[in-house]
Amino acid sequence: MRKIVTSVLAGVGLALACGTSVHAQEKSLTIFWAEWDPANYLQELGNEYEKETGVKITVETTPWADFQTKAFTEFNAHGDAYDLVVGDSQWLGAGSTGGHYVDLTDFFNKHKLNDVMAPATVKYYAEYPGNSGKYWAIPLEGDAVGWSYRKDWFEDPKEKEAFKAKYGYDLDVPKDFKALRDIAEFFYRPDQKKYGIAIYTDNSYDAMAMGFENALFSYGGELGDYSTYQVDGHINSDKAVAALDAYKELYKFTPPGWAKSFFVEDNQAITENLAAMSMNYFAFFPSLINESSNPNAKNTGFFANPPGPNGDQFAALGGQGISIVSYSQKQDEAMKFLEWFIKDETQKKWAALGGYTCSAAVLKSPEFQSATPYNKAFYETMFKVKDFWAVPEYAELLQQLNQRIYPYMIGGQGTAKETLDALAADWNATFKKYGRVK
Amino acid sequence: MATTMITTLDRSSRAAARGLSDISIRNLFIIPTILFLIVFNIFPLIYSLGYSFTDFRASTNAPANFVGLQNYRDLLNDPYVWSNFAITAKYVIISVAGQLLVGFGVAMLLNRDIPMKGLLTTLLLLPMMLSMAVVGLFWKLLYDPSFGIINYALGLGTFEWLADPKMALYAVALTDIWMWSPFVMLLSLAGLSAVPKHLYEAAAIDRAGPFYTFFRITLPLVAPILMIAVIFRTMEAFKTFDLAYILTSQPTAELISIRLYKMAFQEWQTGRSCAMAYIVLIMVLAITNIYVKYLNKVKER
Incomplete structure (x- = not known):
């Protein structure tokens, strides 16, 4: 009997202890994001918030490879480990229809965020379904795919002369996709261990899709019709076929072993003197102008994704919005943080720390555009971006794209037309399965 | 009782x-x-x-609908899944055969009086004690065409071990062989040292040649323990995930477990991935059963 009494008392004590610790942590918020520099900048911004309000902000991170898996495991378990999550733009469908995200439509309208944030960021980071006027996130980190290049290679007079002799025009930042290809071919010299270009080829998440989209959108192609979910005639159109061929052509001029490359490898291509040009998200450019992480920092330049043959110029969208997790116990506190976050001063601070603000006013300001060598290219890009499907089954669509395009790109199986016809059939079947098309 | x-x-x-x-x-x-x-x-x-009989998705609030055998039907009609199975079978055969050959060979070499035998055995066991993920990351560097030490040592130039669709699976199997041969070696050593010495003496008196001695004495007596090694390694190789996942993303090296992982935790097709897991489970059970039957037969002899 005494034993039972003791254990009950111990249990009560433990419960009280836990209770009080929860109480003590009430003034704190946990934000979940992937492990990269912007998350550190966000932590610094969070520290400012703590100074002002006393609410402690903790940015918890996990490597990109399991970011999606870990976040959704927590959502599916209805866990409240995270109060806010900085989710990928493709998650909007799954996050909103799955009931994982808190509806922010009222908040959005109250603060007129439609005017405050750059239009593309509102469309792709916040709204779901498209044109519905329902918002689930606040644009936080704007991002898109851009290019870095080796200024010293480009400006070498001997190279310039040889290039002009071979291609009949001046060697400069590529004006279009044809020039991109020519320059890549020109610098492809395996015997000197120099290669033309670094592109995304990894098929484990969205790398391959982002890389291909850069070509697809600039060639004037589309993934499909985002309102009717029609894909046949879009993703396998002549323009899309030409774009896929153009992207595959670039693969010829990549460094050896370039079959599973994403942002890490593409930055290495510049820091290790492997390639003349390299595709990457703007979010990874800060480390390229930092001499401690890039020995060629002084000789690295940046440009926006070039136009295709018809003059269309677009880029694939990265970036994330911040959402409140509906299982969080501190939604009011989280709301207060967002209110602070969207203020102009905060957005300026965010940009100064290294975050890619989505605030239209800050983006347009001359201070922002001249702050780094790539901010101008970023500003130009952010007004002409397009994104992947954001439906809840986007991961299946992504997997089908990887399954079709990778063997063609890397293994050289089939033709571009066959590949994209097969992809259109796969996507159509998936949309049928979820009742989006008849 | x-x-x-x-x-x-x-x-x-x-x-x-x-x-x-x-x-x-x-x-x-x-x-x-x-x-x-x-x-x-x-x-x-x-x-x-x-x-596995529903269209349940863990990532949505939609209720699970009973779909009968639909998931199983779809999976068994999916050419990608079949190719995953074919790749896995190829991988299991190459990697287990390789481990058996290398492991048993090294055990034969070690099964004699040599100086520092204990230290040598311990050092040879090291690969097996590393984490799969660490081995994967290291071998990715070793295989690197630009600065990898394998191409440098073998003078292969920029041979693309992991980026070549035809080579990727062999490269993964090679890493697995490197890692798990010591396991087969350890079991074989135990078996070899248990073979009674007088049998060899009798064979020597009868002037039996080394091949005859090997095939008539050594192999039959070590066979049961070797079979256990094969069972363990086959089951493990069938389930290989981390090593292959880290080393390469080639569709030609996409093992069944990687496909399953993607289906379950990237696409969140929970119902379908349950069905797939059951198909894999049944296959592993069937293969193991065949082995166990054979093992019992070997033991009876």
């Missing part, structure tokens, strides 16, 4: 003094384990069988 199976309790022990019988002590030890197994293994196993 049960009481005769276990050692009886010492009458003077404290447990006996407290009036605990053999059976209650046995239960005390076993029941928590059984409960743990039921809660964390048996229950999910049965639960997921139920899910």
